[in-house]
Amino acid sequence: MALATAATVIASQAVISGAYALVQQAIQLGAVPRLEVRQTSERTAGQVYMPQVNWLLAAAVLGLVLGFRGSAALVNAYGVAVAGDMLATTLLIAAVARGRWNWPWPAAAAVLGPFLALDLAFVAGNLHKVPAGGWFPLLVGAAALTLMLVWRRGRAALLARRDEGAQPLAAFLAGLDTPGAPPRVPGTAVYLTGQREVVPTALALNLRHNGVLHEAVALLHVRAERVPRVAEAERVTVAELGDGVRDVTVRFGFAEAPDVPAALRLHRREAGPDPDAASFFLGREVPVPSMRPELKAWEEPLFVFLTRNAVRAPDYFRILPPRVVELGTRVEL
Numbered sequence: 107m108a109l110a111t112a113a114t115v116i117a118s119q120a121v122i123s124g125a126y127a128l129v130q131q132a133i134q135l136g137a138v139p140r141l142e143v144r145q146t147s148e149r150t151a152g153q154v155y156m157p158q159v160n161w162l163l164a165a166a167v168l169g170l171v172l173g174f175r176g177s178a179a180l181v182n183a184y185g186v187a188v189a190g191d192m193l194a195t196t197l198l199i200a201a202v203a204r205g206r207w208n209w210p211w212p213a214a215a216a217v218l219g220p221f222l223a224l225d226l227a228f229v230a231g232n233l234h235k236v237p238a239g240g241w242f243p244l245l246v247g248a249a250a251l252t253l254m255l256v257w258r259r260g261r262a263a264l265l266a267r268r269d270e271g272a273q274p275l276a277a278f279l280a281g282l283d284t285p286g287a288p289p290r291v292p293g294t295a296v297y298l299t300g301q302r303e304v305v306p307t308a309l310a311l312n313l314r315h316n317g318v319l320h321e322a323v324a325l326l327h328v329r330a331e332r333v334p335r336v337a338e339a340e341r342v343t344v345a346e347l348g349d350g351v352r353d354v355t356v357r358f359g360f361a362e363a364p365d366v367p368a369a370l371r372l373h374r375r376e377a378g379p380d381p382d383a384a385s386f387f388l389g390r391e392v393p394v395p396s397m398r399p400e401l402k403a404w405e406e407p408l409f410v411f412l413t414r415n416a417v418r419a420p421d422y423f424r425i426l427p428p429r430v431v432e433l434g435t436r437v438e439l
Contacts (some may be wrong), residue, residue: 125159127154134330138253139415139417142158170242179238182238182239183241186244190247193226257409260412264413269304273304275301275303275304279351289317289318289319291318294321294379295384298387299325302353307433308433312387320385323352324352325353326355327354329355329357330357330358330359331357331360334359336358336359338372344376364424365424384429385430387431388419392434
């Protein structure tokens, strides 16, 4: 009994830690909305705690216990989950081998074919368990995939609608030398943006409402790389755009906490802006229904729900509230 309890505790901790790590990486890759991530270790970047994920796991466990009321259905769910995970892993490796490693089909089939045949045999052998509890991991997987696809489709539609009619960045920079250029005020403004070809939304809104531009302007791009960690020598890159405007890119690995002020503080000499003195301007897009919707009728409310419950960018990037200026705009979906 004691051995079984210890094994259960160890397995549960592995599941919880794995869920935190996977969700954190999915956030940095843009597959799911931003959630609260708490760093629990000063030495290990990947040791995190996510309250929302923790409560979701607790609700799922309670639902399983109350719904199944026995170990037989749990065994069936576990068997289908393991077999499905093995098959998904093999298929993903095959996709990476073909798409990223450029393996020819014969080589990929020779290496991965035996694993695929074995995984298909395991899946076929577990199909009879689906009606007796095996449906649960399939339902969870389908729900997670649906949320990720809706989020990605919704974000793409939102950003496309937001950038309609935006002023090209090159034209804006050229106009800073003309007589009608906005007046400059002392200080440094950092505009957190994912836009490179057009004027950031927050910058356009600031000019529209305040009519002034800071003497030093940094267009800050935060990129999540597809590597666990980024070397400090490659953390920050800067491009001078002229007239006191510079393009700053800060890179983080998917296993790192995206602490923007800490990165700017560490690379102050090359990046330029002092995070303890600069003002951070951020745009916040509020999705509203449109007469010509890009999303399906059932996708729109789901995307709006995900957007409203996502963690705000200043909190996610560790920017102190006194240094943040947030400008909102409504965007039709």
